[in-house]
Amino acid sequence: MTIPFPVPDQSILARRDEIIAGLAMLLPPEGLIISEDERRAFETDALTAYRHVPLAVALPRTTEEVAAVLRYCHEHGVKVVARGAGTSLSGGAIPQTDAIVLGLSKLNRILDINFPGRTVRVQAGVTNLSITEAVSAEGFFYAPDPSSQLACTIGGNIGMNSGGAHCLKYGVTTNNVLGVRLVQMDGTILDIGGEALDAPGLDLLGLIVGSEGQLGIVTEAVVRILRMAEDARPVLFGFETSEEAAACVAAVIGAGIIPVAMEFMDKEAIAICEAFAKAGYPLDAGAMLIIEVEGSSVEMDAQLKRIVEIARQHNVQVVRESKSAMETALIWKGRKSAFGATGRIADYICMDGTVPTGQLTYVLKRTGEICASYGLRVANVFHAGDGNMHPLIMYNVNDPEDARKAEEAGMDLLKLCVEVGGCLTGEHGVGIEKRDLMRFQFNPQDLNQQMRVRAVFDPQWLLNPAKVFPLDGRDAA
Amino acid sequence: MTHDGNIMQPATEAEACDIIAEARAAKRTLGIEGGGTRAGLGRPISCDGVLSTRKLTGVTLYEPAELVIAARAGTPLSVIEETLAEKGQMLPFEPADYRALYGTQGEPTIGAVAACNISGPRRIQTGAARDSLIGVRLVNGRGEAIKSGGRVMKNVTGLDLVKLTCGAHGTLGLLTEVTFKLLPKPPAEASLVLDGLDDAQAIRAMSLALSSPFEVSGAAHLPMGSNGSGAVTVLRLERDAESLAYRVGRLAELLAEVGLARRIEVDESRAQWRDIAQAGPLAKAHGPAIWRLSLPAHNAARCMADISASLGARYFYDWAGGLVWLAVMPSDDAGALRVRHATAEAGGYATLMRAPDELRAHVDVFPPLGAALMKITAGIKSSFDPDAILNPGRMYAGV
Numbered sequence: 001m002t003i004p005f006p007v008p009d010q011s012i013l014a015r016r017d018e019i020i021a022g023l024a025m026l027l028p029p030e031g032l033i034i035s036e037d038e039r040r041a042f043e044t045d046a047l048t049a050y051r052h053v054p055l056a057v058a059l060p061r062t063t064e065e066v067a068a069v070l071r072y073c074h075e076h077g078v079k080v081v082a083r084g085a086g087t088s089l090s091g092g093a094i095p096q097t098d099a100i101v102l103g104l105s106k107l108n109r110i111l112d113i114n115f116p117g118r119t120v121r122v123q124a125g126v127t128n129l130s131i132t133e134a135v136s137a138e139g140f141f142y143a144p145d146p147s148s149q150l151a152c153t154i155g156g157n158i159g160m161n162s163g164g165a166h167c168l169k170y171g172v173t174t175n176n177v178l179g180v181r182l183v184q185m186d187g188t189i190l191d192i193g194g195e196a197l198d199a200p201g202l203d204l205l206g207l208i209v210g211s212e213g214q215l216g217i218v219t220e221a222v223v224r225i226l227r228m229a230e231d232a233r234p235v236l237f238g239f240e241t242s243e244e245a246a247a248c249v250a251a252v253i254g255a256g257i258i259p260v261a262m263e264f265m266d267k268e269a270i271a272i273c274e275a276f277a278k279a280g281y282p283l284d285a286g287a288m289l290i291i292e293v294e295g296s297s298v299e300m301d302a303q304l305k306r307i308v309e310i311a312r313q314h315n316v317q318v319v320r321e322s323k324s325a326m327e328t329a330l331i332w333k334g335r336k337s338a339f340g341a342t343g344r345i346a347d348y349i350c351m352d353g354t355v356p357t358g359q360l361t362y363v364l365k366r367t368g369e370i371c372a373s374y375g376l377r378v379a380n381v382f383h384a385g386d387g388n389m390h391p392l393i394m395y396n397v398n399d400p401e402d403a404r405k406a407e408e409a410g411m412d413l414l415k416l417c418v419e420v421g422g423c424l425t426g427e428h429g430v431g432i433e434k435r436d437l438m439r440f441q442f443n444p445q446d447l448n449q450q451m452r453v454r455a456v457f458d459p460q461w462l463l464n465p466a467k468v469f470p471l472d473g474r475d476a477a
Numbered sequence: 478m479t480h481d482g483n484i485m486q487p488a489t490e491a492e493a494c495d496i497i498a499e500a501r502a503a504k505r506t507l508g509i510e511g512g513g514t515r516a517g518l519g520r521p522i523s524c525d526g527v528l529s530t531r532k533l534t535g536v537t538l539y540e541p542a543e544l545v546i547a548a549r550a551g552t553p554l555s556v557i558e559e560t561l562a563e564k565g566q567m568l569p570f571e572p573a574d575y576r577a578l579y580g581t582q583g584e585p586t587i588g589a590v591a592a593c594n595i596s597g598p599r600r601i602q603t604g605a606a607r608d609s610l611i612g613v614r615l616v617n618g619r620g621e622a623i624k625s626g627g628r629v630m631k632n633v634t635g636l637d638l639v640k641l642t643c644g645a646h647g648t649l650g651l652l653t654e655v656t657f658k659l660l661p662k663p664p665a666e667a668s669l670v671l672d673g674l675d676d677a678q679a680i681r682a683m684s685l686a687l688s689s690p691f692e693v694s695g696a697a698h699l700p701m702g703s704n705g706s707g708a709v710t711v712l713r714l715e716r717d718a719e720s721l722a723y724r725v726g727r728l729a730e731l732l733a734e735v736g737l738a739r740r741i742e743v744d745e746s747r748a749q750w751r752d753i754a755q756a757g758p759l760a761k762a763h764g765p766a767i768w769r770l771s772l773p774a775h776n777a778a779r780c781m782a783d784i785s786a787s788l789g790a791r792y793f794y795d796w797a798g799g800l801v802w803l804a805v806m807p808s809d810d811a812g813a814l815r816v817r818h819a820t821a822e823a824g825g826y827a828t829l830m831r832a833p834d835e836l837r838a839h840v841d842v843f844p845p846l847g848a849a850l851m852k853i854t855a856g857i858k859s860s861f862d863p864d865a866i867l868n869p870g871r872m873y874a875g876v
Contacts, residue, residue: 118688190849190850195773197605200826201850201872207640211636425634430635446635449623449638450625450635453638
C-alpha cells in the first residue's frame with residue numbers, strides 16, 4: 001500500500017498524557033477512549049488497507065462538548081479526525097497517530113420531525129436509514145440512500161455529500177439538507193441555514209456539504225423529507241452485452257424518461273450478487289439494468305411500456321418485473337449488497353469515478369482491459385443514469401504485489417474517468433484514496449483556490465489534514 | 478477584447494484574466510455586468526470600470542442524452558431555453574425573469590442566473606439554480622482562471638466552489654462558463670385553483686398538496702387584493718397527459734377538505750406561473766419597495782399577519798408559503814426593522830429586492846450576518862479577491 005501519511009508530529013506524541021488529561025477535564029469518563037485495545041477499533045474505516053491508531057478517541061454527547069474538545073485541540077495544536085460510522089470507502093475517517101478521533105456516535109437523537117414543513121432535525125450521529133424509519137409510517141422518506149445506509153450517519157453523509165441509487169431523480173445529500181450546526185476548530189458554534197429554503201449570504205451550506213470534515217464538525221442537521229411515491233417497481237433488463245445496456249440507458253434518458261433509478265451490473269457483478277442474494281438475476285446475461293419506476297400502477301405500466309420498447313430496440317434478452325413487495329426488496333438487496341457480496345469472495349477496492357454517460361461503453365471496455373493487464377478480476381456495478389462508476393477490483397490483501405497492482409489499476413481507472421470528461425469521485429469522497437490524484441483533475445490554481453478557502457476555516461490545518469489535498473504544495477496556496 | 482468607454486468586453490477567458498490582473502495591479506475596481514436586467518439587485522456600488530460578459534457567448538456543450546448543457550456566461554437565457562426546447566428539455570429550476578420587477582430592458586444572461594442563484598416556482602420540486610449548477614469556470618480577483626465541478630452530475634471531488642460562487646453576485650469572480658444539469662420538459666401542464674382561502678387555510682392546502690405523492694411543481698397563494706381580485710391558491714402539476722389527468726383528479730380529491738378546486742388548462746396555467754415567477758402581482762406598480770422573504774412555510778401566515786398589521790403591506794406567497802414577495806412604501810427604512818424582526822422570529826430571512834439606490838445604500842439589502850459568519854464571508858471574499866476589486870460591497874460592506 002503506497003499512499004503516504006504525514007510524518008507524525010513527535011511533540012504531540014510526547015505530550016499524549018498531558019493532552020489526554022486535558023480532554024478528560026472536558027468529557028465524562030465514558031466519553032474518552034484511551035486504552036490501546038479500544039483505540040484500535042478506530043484505526044481504520046471501510047478502506048481497511050490503511051490503519052493508524054489515534055492518540056485518543058473523544059465521544060462527546062452534545063454540541064457544547066464538541067466545541068470544548070475542538071477549542072482545546074485548537075489551543076494545543078492537536079489534529080482532529082471526525083468520524084461517523086466509519087463506513088468511508090475513501091479513507092475519510094482513517095486517523096493519524098498524532099490526531100484524536102472525534103466520534104459522533106453518541107449524538108444519535110432525532111430532535112424534531114415537522115411533517116407539515118417536511119423537515120427533520122437530527123443530530124449528526126443519527127444513521128441515514130433511521131431518518132426514513134422515523135417518518136415512513138406517515139408515508140415519507142429521506143431520499144439519499146447510499147448502500148451503507150443501515151450504518152452510515154447523516155454527519156458522514158454531509159461530510160462526503162453522499163449519493164445513492166435514487167439520486168438521478170432526488171439528488172444527493174447537498175440537495176436534501178437545509179441547514180447544519182457547525183462547530184469551528186476554535187470552538188465557535190454556527191448555525192448555517194435552517195428550515196427555510198434560502199440561507200443568507202454566500203452558500204456556506206453548499207460549501208460545507210462534501211468538505212470531508214475539513215472545515216468544521218457538523219453536530220446537527222435539518223434535512224428535507226419527501227412523500228413516498230404511491231408505489232415503486234424495479235424491473236430487471238438482461239442484455240447480451242454491456243454496450244447494449246449502456247446504449248439503452250442513454251436512449252431512455254434521451255426519450256425524456258427519468259426513472260427513479262437505473263442501476264447497471266456486468267456479468268461478474270450479476271454472478272456475485274446473485275450467489276449472495278438469490279434475487280433471480282439473469283445469470284446468462286452479459287449486463288443487467290435495474291430500472292425502477294414510480295407512481296400509480298397505471299402510471300408505472302405506461303412508463304414501463306415505453307422503457308421496454310426502448311430496451312427491445314437495444315436487443316434486450318430478459319425483462320422481469322417485480323410482482324411483489326418481497327421481490328422488490330430482494331432485487332434491491334442484491335444490488336445494495338454488491339460490495340459485501342464481493343467481499344465474501346475476494347478483497348476488493350471500489351473505485352467511484354463519474355463519466356459522461358455517453359462514454360460508458362468505452363469506459364467499461366477500457367476498465368476490463370486495464371484490470372486484465374494487471375491480471376486482476378473486476379466487477380462493475382454502478383449508477384448508470386448519472387455515470388457514477390463503481391468498478392470493484394478484486395485482489396488478495398495478503399499478497400503485497402497483488403495489492404500494489406490493484407491500487408495501480410484503480411488509479412489508472414480514475415485517470416481514465418478524468419480523461420473522458422468525468423471526475424475522480426462521484427459520491428465516496430477524495431479521502432486519502434484519491435488525494436494524490438487531485439492534480440489530474442485540477443491545475444495548481446484550482447487547487448490553491450480550494451486550499452485558500454479551506455484555510456479560512458482552519459488556518460492551522462488541524463481538521464482531517466491528511467485528506468483531500470496533496471501533501472506537498474499546501475504552503476504555496 | 479473591446480473597450481467601450483469604461484466598459485471592458487473580453488471575448489475569451491484569457492482576456493478576462495488579463496483585464497482583471499491589470500485592474501488589480503492598478504487597484505481599479507470593476508463592476509460585473511451581464512444583460513443588465515438585474516442591475517438593481519444588491520447594494521449600490523460604484524466602480525472604476527465595468528466588466529461585461531457581452532462577448533462571452535455561445536453554448537459550448539449540449540448533450541441531451543446526458544441531461545447537461547454548458548455555455549459561456551454572457552449567453553442570453555433565451556438562447557439556452559430555445560436550444561433546450563428543441564430537444565424537449567428545460568432548466569429544472571425555472572429561472573425567473575426580473576425585467577418587470579426592475580423595469581429594465583435587455584436580455585438576462587445564463588451567467589447572471591448562476592451568479593444570482595435565480596430560481597422560480599419549481600424550486601419546491603426540483604431545487605434552486607444552485608442545485609442544478611454542476612460546473613463553473615471563473616476568473617478570480619487575482620486574474621486566475623479557476624474551474625470547479627464539471628459536466629457530470631455526480632461529483633464530490635474537492636471543495637464545492639460551484640455552490641459558493643452560485644449566489645455570490647459576482648463578488649468572488651467573473652463567471653466565464655457555467656454548466657447545468659437538465660430535465661425533460663413535461664409535455665403537459667395544468668393547475669388547480671382554490672378560491673377564497675385565507676392565508677392559514679391556503680398554507681395548509683399547499684402543505685397537503687406537497688405532502689401528497691403527486692409531485693406538485695408549483696404552489697402559490699395570492700391573498701385577496703394582491704392580484705386585483707379575490708384570493709386564489711394555485712397548485713401546478715406537470716406530467717404527460719395521461720398521468721396529469723389522473724393526478725389532477727386525485728389532488729382535487731385530497732384538497733376537498735379545504736375547498737372545491739377548479740382546473741385551469743395549460744395556457745392559463747403557464748401565464749399564471751410566469752406572472753408568479755416574476756413577482757408580477759406586485760412588480761408592475763413601480764412605487765413600492767419590494768422584499769423577498771424566505772422562511773419556513775408553517776410560520777409564514779403568522780409572520781405576514783404580524784407584518785401587515787403594522788405596515789399595511791401587499792404580499793403573496795410562492796413555494797407553498799416558503800417564499801413571500803412583499804411590497805411596502807419606500808419611506809424611511811422601507812419597513813426593514815419590522816420585516817426583519819418578524820421574519821427572524823419566524824426562522825427566516827428577508828432580502829430587499831427592489832428599492833431606490835439611496836435606500837439600498839443605508840438599509841441592508843441582504844440579510845445581516847452575525848459576527849462569526851461575517852468573518853468567514855470576508856475571509857472567503859479575500860481568498861478569491863484579495864484586493865476587493867470585483868463588485869466590491871455588492872453583498873455586504875467590503876464583500
